[in-house]
Amino acid sequence: MxxxxxxxxxxxxxxxxxxxxxxxxxxxxSFGRSAIKVDIADKASVTKMFETTGRVDAVISAAGLAxxxxxxxxxxxxxxxxxxxxxxxxxNVVRLGIDHINDNGSITLTSGILSRxxxxxxxxxxxxxxxxxxxxxxxxxxxxxxxxxNVISPNWVTDTLKAFNMDPSIGTLVEAVAQAYVRALExxxxxxxxxxxx
Amino acid sequence: MxxxxxxxxxxxxxxxxxxxxxxxxxxxxSFGRSAIKVDIADKASVTKMFETTGRVDAVISAAGLAxxxxxxxxxxxxxxxxxxxxxxxxxNVVRLGIDHINDNGSITLTSGILSRxxxxxxxxxxxxxxxxxxxxxxxxxxxxxxxxxNVISPNWVTDTLKAFNMDPSIGTLVEAVAQAYVRALExxxxxxxxxxxx
Numbered sequence: 094m095x096x097x098x099x100x101x102x103x104x105x106x107x108x109x110x111x112x113x114x115x116x117x118x119x120x121x122x123s124f125g126r127s128a129i130k131v132d133i134a135d136k137a138s139v140t141k142m143f144e145t146t147g148r149v150d151a152v153i154s155a156a157g158l159a160x161x162x163x164x165x166x167x168x169x170x171x172x173x174x175x176x177x178x179x180x181x182x183x184x185n186v187v188r189l190g191i192d193h194i195n196d197n198g199s200i201t202l203t204s205g206i207l208s209r210x211x212x213x214x215x216x217x218x219x220x221x222x223x224x225x226x227x228x229x230x231x232x233x234x235x236x237x238x239x240x241x242x243n244v245i246s247p248n249w250v251t252d253t254l255k256a257f258n259m260d261p262s263i264g265t266l267v268e269a270v271a272q273a274y275v276r277a278l279e280x281x282x283x284x285x286x287x288x289x290x291x
Numbered sequence: 292m293x294x295x296x297x298x299x300x301x302x303x304x305x306x307x308x309x310x311x312x313x314x315x316x317x318x319x320x321s322f323g324r325s326a327i328k329v330d331i332a333d334k335a336s337v338t339k340m341f342e343t344t345g346r347v348d349a350v351i352s353a354a355g356l357a358x359x360x361x362x363x364x365x366x367x368x369x370x371x372x373x374x375x376x377x378x379x380x381x382x383n384v385v386r387l388g389i390d391h392i393n394d395n396g397s398i399t400l401t402s403g404i405l406s407r408x409x410x411x412x413x414x415x416x417x418x419x420x421x422x423x424x425x426x427x428x429x430x431x432x433x434x435x436x437x438x439x440x441n442v443i444s445p446n447w448v449t450d451t452l453k454a455f456n457m458d459p460s461i462g463t464l465v466e467a468v469a470q471a472y473v474r475a476l477e478x479x480x481x482x483x484x485x486x487x488x489x
Contacts, residue, residue: 136367164386164433169334172382176374184370184418188362211429211482220382223425224418231409231417235362284409 094198095120095149096278097142099133099186100156102126104250105203108271109155113278120146123156133157133182136189143193150198151278152190154183155245157203157221164216175221184228187242197239201277202229204246204286222246226286233284241283245273248289265289292396293318293347294476295340297331297384298354300324302448303401306469307353311476318344321354331355331380334387341391348396349476350388352381353443355401355419362414373419382426385440395437399475400427402444402484420444424484431482439481443471446487463487 094117100106101121113119122129122142131142133156157179160171183202190200207215208222229244236242251264273289276282292315298304299319308317320327320340327343330336331354355377358369381400388398405413406420427442434440449462471487474480 164430165389172379176379180418180422181370181374191363207429208425209428211425211432213432216426216429216433219429220378220422220426224378224422227406227409227421228414228418230407231405231414232362234409234411235414 094118094151094278095146096151096153097122097129097146097149099123099131099142099152099154100203103155104252104267105247105270105274106155108267109153109274112268112271112275117150117278120149122146131156133186134178136185139182139185139189143190146193148193148195150195151200152186152194152198153201153274153278154186155203155274157182159218159221161214161218163214167217172217172220175217179218180221180224183225187228187232191237191240194240197241199241199243199278200236201274202242202244204229204244206246206248206288208246229286230284236283241277241281243277243282243284244286245270245277246286246288247273292316292349292476293344294349294351295320295327295344295347297321297329297340297350297352298401301353302450302465303445303468303472304353306465307351307472310466310469310473315348315476318347320344329354331384332376334383337380337383337387341388344391346391346393348393349398350384350392350396351399351472351476352384353401353472355380357416357419359412359416361412365415370415370418373415378419378422381423385426385430389435389438392438393436395439397439397441397476398434399472400440400442402427402442404444404446404486406444427484428482434481439475439479441475441480441482442484443468443475444484444486445471 102123121127132138159175204222204225248265319325329340357373402420402423446463
């Protein structure tokens with residue numbers, strides 16, 4: 094399969110590329126550090142990416158920005174970042190990508206554990222992650238030509254917890270998170286939210 | 292308690308006002324047909340509403356627009372309607388309302404069953420409803436002064452199904468839906484998503 098991985102240079106994206114290995118042809122894309130550059134918040138950029146890659150069998154998105162911080166400190170712009178970037182950026186990858194994906198292909202998006210296990214400071218992110226999961230469940234009912242869509246809702250990645258000086262023992266190894274994307278890519282599930290906890 | 296009901300003239304809002312009855316002081320607000328007019332998509336309008344009402348003990352929102360239709364037919368503006376109106380409109384009722392709500396008061400928002408039981412044509416609405424539920428769960432962790440927040444995720448209302456020529460037998464009577472709002476108003480739950488199915 095020919096598989097675009099958006100966010101290929103991020104913590105999870107790198108692990109996805111590694112987990113796919115040589116079994117499929119990976120086309121890495123990212124905001125700044127891949128040969129194919131894409132800003133998911135910009136529809137024209139997403140369209141250009143698909144024009145560059147040509148038709149593919151699958152798109153995996155492990156990209157998207159949203160703002161963490163106390164609800165009373167979050168500005169309109171902070172909420173808009175999550176809505177325009179992580180949420181509608183990924184929704185637009187679906188809307189614009191469908192016509193560039195082969196029959197029986199797949200799209201895999203990324204939400205995150207804060208959808209169902211919020212914490213103080215997560216209002217804008219929990220909102221976006223939950224929205225992606227609701228969108229994915231609904232979009233699965235309308236995908237044409239056997240194309241599947243799933244949402245990976247990863248637990249905290251161990252390395253991320255370490256970077257934030259949080260307890261890494263509650264996390265999941267990024268290699269295990271990446272396997273959830275591989276399962277969505279190579280499996281038959283549709284409209285599922287995979288929590289990537291093995 | 293002094294309770295603002297936003298969307299007081301809608302199908303569910305009317306039933307909420309009726310269910311509250313004379314046990315509390317209801318202040319009806321709506322886009323066009325109440326003494327207090329409010330456009331939840333307009334922050335200035337929400338602020339003006341709270342300035343008009345003065346401090347209250349509770350705010351119930353049963354308002355918000357989002358677009359139903361096939362995903363491939365939905366425009367950017369259709370998605371934006373749900374994001375700006377039903378989603379951020381209600382989120383902004385919380386953000387702007389907190390300072391106008393008395394200690395140990397409550398906020399109750401409205402999502403809907405399409406968050407967890409999508410149907411063809413519901414992508415934009417499922418997205419918004421799920422987002423509201425994720426936001427509510429997270430916001431509950433940060434509400435000050437004992438203020439509670441809950442989200443009612445009503446099943447289809449029987450009358451709505453009839454109006455859409457759908458099978459009314461899968462629906463819930465609006466009186467039963469309204470009771471979920473009363474439970475959220477008078478109960479002690481916080482951060483819950485109530486499905487309003489009795």
